[in-house]
Amino acid sequence: MKFNAFPVIRYLLFFILGITAYLQTQSGGVPSGSFQFSLTNIYYLIGVLLIIFGISIFFRKPLLRGTVLMLVIFLAGWTLTFQKTVINQPNHFTNLPQFTHYQATIVSNAEIKPKTYKVEAEINAIKIDGKWQKATGKTLLYFNREASERPNYGDIFLVKNMPREVEAPKNPEEFDYRRFLQYKAIYAHHFLWGKEFFKIGHDAPSKILEFSYKANQYADSVFKARIQTPNEYGVASAMVIGLRDDIDNDLLDAYSASGAIHVLSVSGMHVGILFLFLGWIFGWIKKRGKYGKQIFTTLIISILWGYAIFTGLSSTVLRATVMFSFIQIGTAIDRRQNIYNTLAISALLLLCWNPYWLVDVGFQLSYLAIIGIVFLHPYLNQLVTPNNPIIRNLWEGSSVCFSAQLITFPLSVYYFHQFPTFFLIANPFVAFFSFAVLPAGLLLLMVAPIPILSDIVTFILKYSLVWLNKSIFIIEKLPFATLKGFSISLPEMLLIYAVIWLFILFFLHSEIKHLRLNILIISILACFNITKDYFQSQQKNLTFHFIPKKSGISIIDGKSATFMADTALLNSSKIYNFHLKNYYDKLGIAHKNFLGLNQYANKQGVTFLDFEGKRILWLQQKFNGNLQGNADYVLLSNNAIRKLSPAFSKFQTGLIIVDDSNKRYVVENLKHQADSLHLNLISLYDTGAFSINE
Structure with a gap:
């Protein structure tokens, strides 16, 4: 297999390099003026390269022609990504002055949260100094479920105040939700509690999307009416139409531990299963008549896109549908030998539509x-x-x-x-039952009004889901079902891919050189991990975490971590997974100890800690007296102190730390008092987590 046989792959690789180069220049969103001069130069450079390309064709210089073409494709990737970055548009609302009101159109299906409806909205206009002007840009809106009806795609709202910029992560190794949203062209969010918004109309930006979202809601209502058991309904809704709002956390953990979590997000696997199922059902059409292949291809692609509509045209399904559509077209014109070119064409098309899908x-x-x-x-x-x-x-x-x-x-x-250790056991079960669940689920949506037939299909769907869930729970309970708590770096990941590739080459060609090189790479990986393990065993640090409206600290000693917080926080797996898990995995933590504050605080709500000779004083409830003595660090929680004087008049400390369990106005008052008293004070809301390293 020669690389020259797959020219589209070369174009795709250089296009990806161009996208990656632009993304590396970004740092949380680049203002439109920052790259204007560079962009103009790039347009000139592309023009010059195209002239050279024409000359190379005339003088028959294939090496020059290929080099120039790859450079043009690289620059095209950079330029397209710049143009697709919405914050580079001068009328994006983040590039305009402060405004008092804005009009926004709902552009997504509502995601049901415990207390809110979460939707994406496109800002159309903003009000500055009493005058309206056009604007662009998306924001997340959270509607209070108790104070509003479920917003629908195309609803237009008048909203008071400005949406708030999504904040950067405030704990070490925390998931960067801001960057995640920016890659989806979302730069702000707004929580609406009932008095600051008003529905002023309805105008769907896309009739196709409006129909798709209504079809998605209809499908969900069918499953909810037909499947009464919560676990089976939740999986059916997730697997068939991509709605995960009603999945129980224990069930979600079981799918994750067994390596089958991908089945709960409508994606390439689901489209692939449907693709194979349709090929099995309608394969006979290919052998009928002169145009059998063409009819079969048209039918398959039409059903795949119909399914995409029922899932709400989510980006994952759209990508998979485009990919399998190209595969089917390539198969229909007998291009099986160039499947890699077919995949590259589909990826290139998708990245031209949205370069940010690359990440x-x-x-x-x-x-x-x-x-x-x-x-x-x-x-x-x-x-x-x-x-x-x-x-x-x-x-x-x-x-x-x-x-x-x-x-x-x-x-x-x-x-x-x-x-997931037992993925080889889990995935055949998942694939087997998915071949029943997905077609049965889609068939139920079509025959739901037909009494007897719909009952039969419901029976098949329900018990396929029952056995799927049972098999997942059985696998989850096996010993060492999931290996957790470790982290690999980008170089390590690339070296592991090198090991896999060299093993494949040795398996195919039986050449000893591949095995020798593999042993060398494995030795490098082993040395790297031994070194990392040694430094992790020697590490010592204390981290004051930023946790919204709560308090918590981590004490790291080698590969052991002690997390101290109130009992409610310790019992929240969501808090741990979002704020702590990646940090502990990065440090190689093998032993975790969770301690409630009430075990160590005295009657006045004071906890004394000693960390490598440094004294920490933690005040957790209202304190009216005068502090005596000294401490290297003082942590204030739950509005323990509202006036630094006289509390700190006879107390020496290097730094006062205020966490997010304090009310915001109390924190602002403390910051002003600290300035006037010349005390060092930081707010974790402003700075993020603070660590003491040894």
């Missing part, structure tokens, strides 16, 4: 999984050829799962810091 984890995993299946599965399938059809199907299913998992697991570990 979407789902996009990366989908294409890697397909590449793994296309490349590895044929070789693995030849290793064993069982005569028994049941064993043969099980082997083929397992080899498909293994091919996809092998190619995607380094990237999954890099992002999610865990690895």
Whole structure:
């Protein structure tokens, strides 16, 4: 297999390099003027390169022609990403003066949260100094469920005040939600509690999307009416139409631990299952008549896009539908040997539409999984050829799962810091039941009004879901079902991919040089991990975490961590997963100890800590007296002190730390008092977490 046989892959790689180069220049959103001069120069440079390209064709210089073409594609990737970055538009609301009101149109389906409806909205106009002017840009809106009806796609609202910029992460290694939203062209959010908004009209920006969202809501209502058990309804809604609002946390954890979490997000796997199922059902059409292949292709692609509409045209399904549409077209015109070119064309088209999909984890995993299946599965399938059809199907299913998992697991570990040990056991069950769940779910949506037929389909769907969930729970309870609590760096991930690739080459060609090089890379990885393990075993630090409206500190001693907080916080897995997990994984924490504050505070709500010779005083409830003595650090929680004088008049400290359990106005007053008294004071809301390292 020669690389020259896949020219589109070369174009795609240089286009990706151009996108990546632009993304590296960004730092939380670049103002429009920052790159204006550079962009103008790039347009001139592209023009010059195109002239050189024409000259190279005339003088028949293939090397020069290829080099220039790759440079043009690289610059095209950079330029397109710049143009698709909405904050570079001068009329984006973040580039305009402060405003008092704005008009916004809902541009997404409502996501149901415990207390709010979460939607995306496009700002159309803003009011500055009593005058309206046009504006652009998306914001997240959170509507109070008790004070408002569910907002629908196309609803237009008049909103008072400005949306607030999404804040950067405030704890070490915390998930960067701000960057995640910026990659989706969202730069702000606004919580609406009932008095600051008013619905003024309805005008759907896209009739296709409006129909798609209504179809999505209809499908959800069918599942809710037909499947009464919560776990089965939640999985049906997630698997078939992509709504995960009603999935129980325990069920979600079970799917995650068994390596089947991808089944709960409508993505490439679901479209792939539907693609294979349709091929099995309608495959006979290809052999009928002169235009059998064309009719079959048209039918398959039409059903795939119909399914995409029922899922609300989510980005993951759109990407997968485009990818499989290209695969089907390539197959129809007998281009199977160029499947990699077909995949590259689909990826190039998708990235031209939205370059920011490149940094979407789902996009990366989908294409890697397909590449793994296309490349590895044929070789693995030849290793064993069982005569028994049941064993043969099980082997083929397992080899498909293994091919996809092998190619995607380094990237999954890099992002999610865990690895499902029994994925080879879980995925065949998932694939088997998914082949029943997905078609049965779609069929139910079509036959729901027909009494007897809909009952039969509901029975098949419900018990397929029951057995799917049972198999997942069984696998989750196996010992060492999931390896957790570790983190790998980008270089480590790339080295692991090198190891996998060299093993594949050795498996295919049996050349000892691949094995020798692999041993060298594995030795480098081992040395790197031994060194990292040593430094982690010696680490000591104390971190005052920023936790919204709460208090919490981590004391790290080697590979052990003690987290101190109030009992309610300790019992919140959501708080741990969002604010602490990545930090502990990065430090290689193997032993975690969670301690309630009430165990160590005295009657006055005071806790004394000693960390490597440094004294920490933690005040957790109202304190009216005068502090005596000294401490290196003082942590104030729950509005313990409102006046620094006289509390600190006879007390010496190097730094006063105010966490987010204090009311905002109290924090502002303390900051002003500290300035006048010449005391060092920081607010974790302003600075983020504060660490003491040894």
